[in-house]
Amino acid sequence: MSQQTVLVIDDERDIRELLTITLGRMDLRVDAVGTVTEARRALAEHSYDLCFTDMRLPDGNGQEVIELIATSHPDTPVAMITAYGNVDAAVNALKAGAFDFVSKPVDIQMLRQLVRTALKLAEEKRSDHVAAKSGGTGDRLVGDSPAMQQVRSTITKLARNQAPVYIAGESGVGKELVARLIHEQGPRAGGPFVPVNCGAIPSELMESEFFGHRKGSFTGAVNDKEGLFQAAHGGTLFLDEVAELPLHMQVKLLRAIQEKAVRAIGGRDEIPVDVRILSATHKNLGALVELGQFRQDLFYRINVIELCVPPLRERRGDVPLLAAFILRQLAAKSGAAAGQLQPAAQRALEEYDFPGNVRELENILERAMAMCDGDTIDAIDLMLPQRTQRAGAGAASEAPATPHAVAPPAAATGDGGLDDYISNLERTAIVKALEESRYNKTAAAKKLGITFRALRYKLKKLGID
Template sequence: MTDYRALIVDDEPDIRELLDITLSRMAVECTTAATLAEARDLLANQVFHLCLTDMSLPDGNGIDLVDWMQSQCPDIPVAVITAYGSMDSAITALKTGAFDFVSKPVELPRLRELVESALRLPPENAGEDRGTTGARDEELLLGESPEIDTLRRQARKVARSQAPVYISGESGSGKELVARLIHEHGPRREHAFVPVNCGAIPQELMESEFFGHRKGSFTGATENREGLFQAAHQGTLFLDEVADLPLPMQVKLLRAIQEKRIRPVGAKEEVAVDVRILSATHRNLAALVEDGLFRQDLFYRINVIELRVPSLRERAADIPILARHILERLARDYDLPPAQLSDDAVTALQAHPFPGNVRELENCLERAFTLSEEDVIRGEDLQLNGAPSPGSAPEESAAIPEPGESGMDLESYLESIERTTIEKALAQTEGNKTAAARWLGISFRALRYKLKKLGME
């Protein structure tokens, strides 16, 4: 770490000296200030790569400086030094725009970690107009509407902070894409992004999944296993559908976030972990707090900064862009000719409410892509009202396999039906795919798609 300069703002000479010595050993040149006015003057006239400010200053406070820097020099990450236990002040600083905070008495390992993270940050506007980062932003959050443009800018801004971010929005609106964008723009981008659907983990396995376990700690624990926190160490842990966490697990999660330490199931010692927490849910988390179904202290801990993802109907102007991207991806995935949308199809899509948002749009287009007879998808091919497409014939019945004693998941069960029916059609037509498609009452495109999907080519 060389050629970096930091501004230290604190009215206590001993603290200024401690910070100066610590940063100098990291090859960071330091300049100090004792007041808010002095700090503003230095920031306005010199180049700095980092600012560390005490919360309490003779002529103001650290939050005043953070707020001033957001408008005057937003590219300089600023961290606030707070009194021990002053979490409310720390959260206010983070919401104002601070990159991070450190509590007094200052722990030097924590301070070094903060400085290293801050000096890895890209400028706030890096990649906005060109370059690989900007291109990746567009790929993650497609669209040109004011709503999606605002969301991209907000995500890039909060990425520079270490504050927990709560991402709200309807199901299928793209909350995980926003979380990935935040991760890729932050100082942890070189480390793992670990998404987890909290509603998909069985309650009895939840503690082991999050914190890991030691061999022999319970029946079936045949070896040591790392949990999600350890997998996300120095990276980002994205808690999707966090509202589905049971209350006992909420307590353990809160402690892990506060203490930055976890105890694997069956372990005697705690393990230090360094993760940034991003969370999301389609449910009203504040209402769940009022109903006693979600802990208030955990809510405040994960909801330091909130980003709202707009629904698809709020940005209907983006539907043609999203649809084109989805159809191009489908054509690549299944090695089929690309399909275009007719004008009436675009109009129909933009008029549809899409309660399932982008996920519903993807399903709708995938269905139309496979069933359309030509390379142009028309309005009637979309089946937005659930009606069958004109001219489609029901598939002939085929022998349907019964689920075994251990059961069968629905997707595998339906695929087995499709496979059996297609095999019968190909046998009936002596392997002629065009004739088989006609026999099944589907388009040749649809048959090619299904053969590819089921691995029958």
């Protein structure tokens, strides 16, 4: 294999020499130049496995170099060298297509790690252009709609760099799956993927959870503990529901992202961490910034690139594919035959608005498989709420009544209340049927119009003794 080469563009001779020596010790050949003109000439004459460029150059700026490489040499990762604390320059570089950035003074350990990651990315892109991997996303990110094709295409592009990505979308659309795919298609795939629900961590424990603590640093700290940043070292940290972070934690998180280092509670030294940050929330983060509930500087730092995942009601054509996929998954788990949707059931799903998106579809189909006879799912087995609001419609539409449910009040269809509401309906109906049949389960199942197997499943799920 030929020796890998790196192009260094910086008008400071000390920086050029430092990078040349450091990269040379990693068995890399280095070409070092000091101007944009020299960089253009070098790029025209040679191909490089990696490029470093300073932001300010005598005859231009590093942004020109990044844009040139992104256009003419898309397989070559490029990292920006920025002045200490110059976050705006780093963010602009990432938006222009830079793989990552290095702050002056250069931390040699972090530099070596960045180089290893970048060269791994370059090797992957030259062997199969990463795009070959995107076929795998169809196995899990289901849908042929233009919206989903765009999401898959964007995931492939985002996997090629290290820019922080903000994944926007309603609850249940699959934001964590999107984050996992970005991780799995990139050079960090061999490293850990660490998801954390920011809303599930008590405020007083957040600093310890994110950065770790030393034994004896506070009451109850009986051992040293590694934080989430350290656990994600070399991989990806996914901050789900990032809008739930309290303001004091937002400050600490911003510093950790900017400095690429953390300090454990009770620790004296900062620990370098190599982590890519992906974040998500179902809330409008921009609106929270306007209200002063989310720091603007952190918002700009994590929202270098935004990826919007569409709600299910905006891609109704994907519902049959998704339903078939989910039914196959349920069958694989249970060992039974995959459920088959009757035409009326499929139409009902395609017309439903899915306020809970894909997650709600999964719940509906799992419930339907328990309630149906055999493996045939009728519309009545879906037990959809009786009033649905079509996207853009001015009034609710009535659905045919079923013996299993009555029209819920508007509040019952709100986010988070739908499952509880339906469970209460089921519990009431089942208890009534049991009482009327003197607790003969076979007779109760017949009254309810479901199989004995379905009744047993519901009794266990609802905790009815």
